[in-house]
Amino acid sequence: MPTGIPPFDPKAPRPRYLSVVESVARTPVGRRFAIAFIARVDPWVLRLSHGRTGLVTGTPTAALTTTGAKSGQPRTAAVFYFTDGDDVILIASNFGRDQHPAWYHNLKAHPEASMERGGVKATYTAGEVSNEHERARLFALADLVYKGYADYRKATASVGRRIPIMRLTLRP
Numbered sequence: 001m002p003t004g005i006p007p008f009d010p011k012a013p014r015p016r017y018l019s020v021v022e023s024v025a026r027t028p029v030g031r032r033f034a035i036a037f038i039a040r041v042d043p044w045v046l047r048l049s050h051g052r053t054g055l056v057t058g059t060p061t062a063a064l065t066t067t068g069a070k071s072g073q074p075r076t077a078a079v080f081y082f083t084d085g086d087d088v089i090l091i092a093s094n095f096g097r098d099q100h101p102a103w104y105h106n107l108k109a110h111p112e113a114s115m116e117r118g119g120v121k122a123t124y125t126a127g128e129v130s131n132e133h134e135r136a137r138l139f140a141l142a143d144l145v146y147k148g149y150a151d152y153r154k155a156t157a158s159v160g161r162r163i164p165i166m167r168l169t170l171r172p
Contacts, residue, residue: 004124004170005117007083008060010144018059026148031095042078046116060145062117064090066106077103081115082145084138088115088124088168091142096152098159107166115168124168138165 024030046063064079081088092104107113107126114123129135142149142165149163156163 003120004086004088004122005062005081005115005120008081008145010082010141021059022147025146026151031148034095046078047076062088062115064103064113064115066103066113067110069102069105069109075102075106077101079103080146081117082141084141084167086170089138089142090126090166090168091139091149092164092166093149093152093156096148096155098156098161100161100164104164104166112171113168123171125171126166126168129165129167135165 025034042061046061060081061078062081063076065074065076067073068075079090081090083089090103092100094101094104108128111126112123113126114121116122129138139149139153153163
């Protein structure tokens with residue numbers, strides 16, 4: 001039976017240095033740096049390393065390859081993830097910006113996608129989590145992975161954007 005990408009338990013202890021990285025990333029300068037540099041370069045690093053490492057080691061980053069909603073072409077993005085049972089959870093925060101990330105639109109149009117992490121590649125089917133109780137539970141877990149998600153929810157609420165949560169289920 002095929003296995004998915006390595007699990008990431010949001011409740012597991014994190015290396016101490018990630019608290020420092022997180023503190024910097026939550027500043028306006030850190031956020032701009034993440035948008036301008038990390039979001040653009042991390043997919044290449046993940047691709048070149050076959051998903052073994054991203055720019056910030058120790059973070060739950062994976063390469064997500066979707067089919068472009070408009071182009072139909074493969075599109076790869078670096079995404080933070082965590083696991084909930086056997087499923088992979090993605091938060092479509094887009095750094096708290098006004099619009100959903102492109103990968104979210106791609107998954108809505110074409111729910112089949114692949115993810116690669118740690119040299120393991122697997123295929124998934126995505127669906128949006130709409131149940132409010134489940135969204136609240138998953139956001140509580142997401143906040144354990146990265147406290148900045150709370151900042152993003154506040155920023156997007158001010159412009160009327162609701163951050164989607166995607167659940168990816170391993171395809172047989």
